[in-house]
Amino acid sequence: MYSVTSAVHPFTPHFSKSVAAWGEEKLIAAIQRWLGSVSPRTPFGIGDDCAVLPAASGRQLLTVDPVIYGRHFDDSVPPRAVGAKLLKRNLSDLAAMGGRPQAAVLALTLDAQVSCSWLEEFYRGLAACARRYQVSVVGGDLAQAKGIVAASLTLLGRPAGKRVLTRTGARQGDWIYVTGLLGDSVRSGHHFTFTPRLAEGAWLARQAEVRAMMDVSDGLAKDLHALTPPGVAPALDATLIPRRAQATLAAALGEGEDYELLFALRRQADQAAFARAWHKAFPRTRLTCIGQFVSAGKIPPAAVDLTAFHGYEHLRDKRRRKPTAAS
Amino acid sequence: MYSVTSAVHPFTPHFSKSVAAWGEEKLIAAIQRWLGSVSPRTPFGIGDDCAVLPAASGRQLLTVDPVIYGRHFDDSVPPRAVGAKLLKRNLSDLAAMGGRPQAAVLALTLDAQVSCSWLEEFYRGLAACARRYQVSVVGGDLAQAKGIVAASLTLLGRPAGKRVLTRTGARQGDWIYVTGLLGDSVRSGHHFTFTPRLAEGAWLARQAEVRAMMDVSDGLAKDLHALTPPGVAPALDATLIPRRAQATLAAALGEGEDYELLFALRRQADQAAFARAWHKAFPRTRLTCIGQFVSAGKIPPAAVDLTAFHGYEHLRDKRRRKPTAAS
Numbered sequence: 001m002y003s004v005t006s007a008v009h010p011f012t013p014h015f016s017k018s019v020a021a022w023g024e025e026k027l028i029a030a031i032q033r034w035l036g037s038v039s040p041r042t043p044f045g046i047g048d049d050c051a052v053l054p055a056a057s058g059r060q061l062l063t064v065d066p067v068i069y070g071r072h073f074d075d076s077v078p079p080r081a082v083g084a085k086l087l088k089r090n091l092s093d094l095a096a097m098g099g100r101p102q103a104a105v106l107a108l109t110l111d112a113q114v115s116c117s118w119l120e121e122f123y124r125g126l127a128a129c130a131r132r133y134q135v136s137v138v139g140g141d142l143a144q145a146k147g148i149v150a151a152s153l154t155l156l157g158r159p160a161g162k163r164v165l166t167r168t169g170a171r172q173g174d175w176i177y178v179t180g181l182l183g184d185s186v187r188s189g190h191h192f193t194f195t196p197r198l199a200e201g202a203w204l205a206r207q208a209e210v211r212a213m214m215d216v217s218d219g220l221a222k223d224l225h226a227l228t229p230p231g232v233a234p235a236l237d238a239t240l241i242p243r244r245a246q247a248t249l250a251a252a253l254g255e256g257e258d259y260e261l262l263f264a265l266r267r268q269a270d271q272a273a274f275a276r277a278w279h280k281a282f283p284r285t286r287l288t289c290i291g292q293f294v295s296a297g298k299i300p301p302a303a304v305d306l307t308a309f310h311g312y313e314h315l316r317d318k319r320r321r322k323p324t325a326a327s
Numbered sequence: 328m329y330s331v332t333s334a335v336h337p338f339t340p341h342f343s344k345s346v347a348a349w350g351e352e353k354l355i356a357a358i359q360r361w362l363g364s365v366s367p368r369t370p371f372g373i374g375d376d377c378a379v380l381p382a383a384s385g386r387q388l389l390t391v392d393p394v395i396y397g398r399h400f401d402d403s404v405p406p407r408a409v410g411a412k413l414l415k416r417n418l419s420d421l422a423a424m425g426g427r428p429q430a431a432v433l434a435l436t437l438d439a440q441v442s443c444s445w446l447e448e449f450y451r452g453l454a455a456c457a458r459r460y461q462v463s464v465v466g467g468d469l470a471q472a473k474g475i476v477a478a479s480l481t482l483l484g485r486p487a488g489k490r491v492l493t494r495t496g497a498r499q500g501d502w503i504y505v506t507g508l509l510g511d512s513v514r515s516g517h518h519f520t521f522t523p524r525l526a527e528g529a530w531l532a533r534q535a536e537v538r539a540m541m542d543v544s545d546g547l548a549k550d551l552h553a554l555t556p557p558g559v560a561p562a563l564d565a566t567l568i569p570r571r572a573q574a575t576l577a578a579a580l581g582e583g584e585d586y587e588l589l590f591a592l593r594r595q596a597d598q599a600a601f602a603r604a605w606h607k608a609f610p611r612t613r614l615t616c617i618g619q620f621v622s623a624g625k626i627p628p629a630a631v632d633l634t635a636f637h638g639y640e641h642l643r644d645k646r647r648r649k650p651t652a653a654s
Contacts, residue, residue, distance in 0.1 A: 024641040043493045049423035049541055050388040050484070052491055057384035061377040062465060064432045064481060068472045096376035105391045107434070107479035138389060142641050145395045147474065152434035154391060154481035157377070164379055166370045214376055314351040314469050 009075050010149045012115035019119060020112035024142060030116070031140070034123035038130040038137050051138035053103055053156075059164065060102075061157040063093040069149035073192070079118045080125030081192040087129045089217070090155035091196035092259040096215035098165045098205025099157040100198065101133055106140040109150045122151075133198065160202035165263075169212040172232045173267030176291045178260055182220055183247025185257040190244065194259045201261055203281050209274065213263035219256040221309035227264060228293065235303040236291035253309035264293065336402050337476045339442035346446060347439035351469060357443070358467070361450035365457040365464050378465035380430055380483075386491065387429075388484040390420040396476035400519070406445045407452030408519040414456045416544070417482035418523035419586040423542035425492045425532025426484040427525065428460055433467040436477045449478075460525065487529035492590075496539035499559045500594030503618045505587055509547055510574025512584040517571065521586045530608055531590055536601065540590035546583040548636035554591060555620065562630040563618035580636035591620065 012018050019027055032039050032046055039045050043052040067073055067086045077085070087104065094101055106126075110119070130137055135155070179200055185191045197215075204210045216223050220241070224234050243252040265274060271289065278287050291303070339345050346354060359366050359373055366372050370379040394400055394413045404412070414431065421428055433453075437446070457464055462482070506527055512518045524542075531537045543550050547568070551561050570579040592601060598616065605614050618630070 042495070043424075043491065048494050049420040050390040050426060052424075052493075053387040053389060055384060055386045057382060059382045060380040062380060062430065062432055062483070063377040064434045064466060064468050066434050066436065066468060066470050068436060068470055071470060071472055093376040097370075097379075099377060103389065105389055105481055107391045107393050107481075109393065109395060109477060109479075139391060141391050141393060141479070143393050143395055143398060144641055145398055145475070145477065148472070148477075150436060150472065150475075150477070152436075152468070152479045154432055154434075156389070156483070164370065166375050166379075168369070168375075314471055 008079055008118050008121065010069060010079070010115065010118045011111065011113045017115050017117065018112060019110055019114050019116055022116055027142065030120070031123055034120055035127045035137050038127050038135065040136050040138060045136070045138050046140065051105065053138065059159055061094055061097055061099040061159065061164070062154070063090055064152060064154040065089040065093065066150055066152040077192055079121035080128070083122040083125030084129040085192040086151050086153050087126055087133070087135065088194060088196045088259070090153050091133055091198055092215045092217065094155060094157045095197045095201030096213055096261060098160055098163060098201050100160040100202065101135045101155055101157045103136045103138045103156045104130070105138060105154050107143070107152045108140060109143045109145050109148050111147055111149060112144055114149055159205070161206050163205045165205040165210065165213040167212055167214045167226050170227055170229055170264035170293055171211065171267070172293055172295055174211060174264040174293045175267065175269070175271060175289050176224070176234055176236065176262070176293065177265055177287060177289050178216065178220070178242065178262050180258070180260040180286055181242045181244040182216065182258050182260065183252035183255055184244040185255060188244055191257040196259060197261045200282055200285055204261065204263055209266040209269040211264045211266055213261060216258040216260045216262050217256055219254040219309070220262065221253040221306045223262060224306065227262060231296050232293045233296045233299050234291055234306065235294045235299050236306070238304045240288060240290045242286060242288045250309055253304070253306070335406055335445050335448065337396060337406070337442065337445045338438065338440045344442050344444065345439060346437055346441045346443055349443055354469065357447070358450055361447055362454045362464050365454050365462065367463050367465060372463070372465050373467065378432065380465065386486055388421055388424055388426040388486065388491070389481070390417055391479060391481040392416040392420065393477055393479040404519055406448035407455070410449040410452030411456040412519040413478050413480050414453055414460070414462065415521065415523045415586070417480050418460055418525060419542045419544065421482060421484045422524045422528030423540055423588060425487055425490060425528050427487040427529065428462045428482055428484045430463045430465045430483045431457070432465060432481050434470070434479045435467060436470045436472050436475050438474055438476060439471055441476055486532070488533050490532045492532040492537065492540040494539055494541045494553050497554055497556055497591035497620055498538065498594070499620055499622055501538060501591040501620045502594065502596070502598060502616050503551070503561055503563065503589070503620065504592055504614060504616050505543065505547070505569065505589050507585070507587040507613055508569045508571040509543065509585050509587065510579035510582055511571040512582060515571055518584040523586065524588045527588055527609055527612055531588065536593040536596040538591045538593055540588060543585040543587045543589050544583055546581040546636070547589065548580040548633045550589060551633065554589060558623050559620045560623045560626050561618055561633065562621045562626050563633070565631045567615060567617045569613060569615045577636055580631070580633070
């Protein structure tokens with residue numbers, strides 16, 4: 001369980017403590033100071049019209065994800081954890097393709113009454129996380145808008161090995177695996193304390209028997225759909241789905257913010273040997289086979305009815321959600 | 328002057344016409360359709376955890392800029408122009424370093440009541456601009472937040488030639504030049520009808536006599552500060568500053584959203600020969616020498632007093648702005 005004693009409200013009623021009192025120039029200088037060693041010198045970092053990235057070759061990976069006050073965090077999340085969560089959400093996307101991070105830029109949209117101390121903690125949390133995962137924060141933008149605390153981070157990375165693992169490639173008969181535990185992410189604090197599965201993702205991309213991969217962020221029931229090829233359906237065993245202590249099956253399937261890896265293992269694979277190799281590489285990361293891709297017409301009656309668990313859909317109004325009983 | 332007949336309000340009172348009625352999956356499919364040829368197939372575009380960028384080598388340029396409803400656009404700006412402006416703001420940053428564009432990702436934050444037709448026009452405008460400048464829109468994120476219509480675009484580019492031109496490098500005696508006209512950008516519609524100076528920026532980066540460059544986006548008075556080396560000050564001739572028809576000197580110096588190039592030409596350069604070469608390359612783009620960098624203690628009395636014109640400073644509360652008369 002997560003303790004909320006260090007929570008800080010992003011807004012201040014005192015003008016002198018607000019970002020508006022500091023103004024853009026002073027704020028940008030402070031941001032560079034808070035980022036410290038993860039902020040390279042100009043022109044490789046903050047301070048010019050663009051950041052210059054040193055010459056390198058090979059394919060790249062690019063992803064973008066935000067954190068928005070009231071949606072991805074609230075007053076119960078310490079600002080350091082908000083900054084770290086912003087980067088970790090993007091690292092999880094990179095992990096899902098077998099990537100390693102390189103550089104990030106950050107677009108910040110703030111109400112004039114956001115407190116400088118909240119912002120400092122946010123950046124210090126981001127910086128600590130960036131140091132840990134060797135990400136340079138090379139640029140950003142600062143904009144003002146009423147009532148908003150939002151940050152959008154774009155992450156640039158490279159394949160950790162030779163292979164980039166995509167969502168496409170699973171076939172009928174393939175085994176479905178998931179890392180870690182699912183459900184109850186928001187209440188337990190997992191949604192910001194999680195560790196992005198970068199090492200695991202890089203390892204999985206090196207295994208030829210792993211055919212397709214993604215991260216679970218909107219709930220297993222919804223996300224698994226993207227891994228499922230045409231004519232095929234996932235047959236999951238409800239008793240196998242790894243749930244966090246207080247999570248119901250519905251929470252594990254539909255709540256989202258799990259940031260775990262979901263992948264398909266070739267049906268001919270030696271599952272026992274694969275499990276042994278995994279546990280040798282990652283003795284502390286749980287791995288569970290939760291089912292198999294079967295022919296769409298041949299779902300066993302005992303399999304989980306995924307249509308009953310919708311998963312988190314952005315921009316979907318509750319008025320239009322199907323009631324669980326009717327679906 | 329710009330006609331507002333085609334303006335569209337981003338919000339709709341009709342649920343059936345809102346993004347909430349469509350939901351995320353249908354919206355993402357529609358976005359890919361609206362983007363058309365500028366949206367590469369997965370895994371090189373929208374549809375996986377990250378976008379894969381094909382192998383290439385050399386330095387890269389990275390920049391991020393948003394458009395936010397109520398700040399960078401209002402109901403008087405047609406949604407197609409909003410989409411184009413988002414990309415063009417970033418292209419202007421790239422132009423300022425002598426870059427050419429490559430790929431972009433877009434983070435969108437929308438109120439559930441944003442109308443699908445507004446969003447379609449926004450994306451079609453973005454797509455038309457991306458086609459024109461050969462930018463691939465390779466990924467994005469869609470988030471919901473109350474009362475917001477905001478989009479943040481991250482642009483990845485490469486140097487157009489061998490040289491990347493930064494803000495650093497001007498010296499005492501160097502001539503100060505600016506492209507186009509300044510001021511009155513919002514009222515005249517220039518803030519969204521402008522053409523990013525990509526060709527001009529690439530050409531200027533090839534000229535060894537050009538020492539430093541940036542784009543003018545927050546107003547000349549503020550931006551010029553970033554081009555000015557220590558111990559030196561810009562001495563501008565007020566009569567030379569190229570103003571849009573109805574722009575006052577204060578507007579030309581302080582309003583911002585000009586998206587023109589500002590650069591320093593080596594003091595030993597043959598200005599007449601430079602002007603001839605420019606007009607041969609860009610017969611339709613105005614170029615003006617507006618002054619010179621002088622020793623900080625030797626500003627001629629007739630030079631423009633730039634401290635009187637603050638320029639647009641983000642997150643600076645009006646209560647703390649110095650009144651013009653006192654500065």
